[in-house]
Amino acid sequence: MDIFGFIRETIHEISGTPVEKIKPESTPKELNLDLFDMQDLVLDAENEFDVCLPEEARIETIGDLAKMIDAA
DSSP states (O other): OOHHHHHHHHHHHHHOOOGGGOOTTOOTTTTTOOHHHHHHHHHHHHHHHTOOOOTTOOOOSHHHHHHHHHHO
């Protein structure tokens, strides 16, 4: 599974947001993700792709997260 596909599926599992509504330009707020949901999402992604993202990383959009994982 590609990075964005994994992120979309994980967000769907966390928030129940339909997968087709999750786009790279979507913000966590638009997807009803709070700080704890985002921490879970980042941890799941780090484990799935065997990367470590900086704790101070600012994630404005879901696409930002995908790019950070890809670059790590």
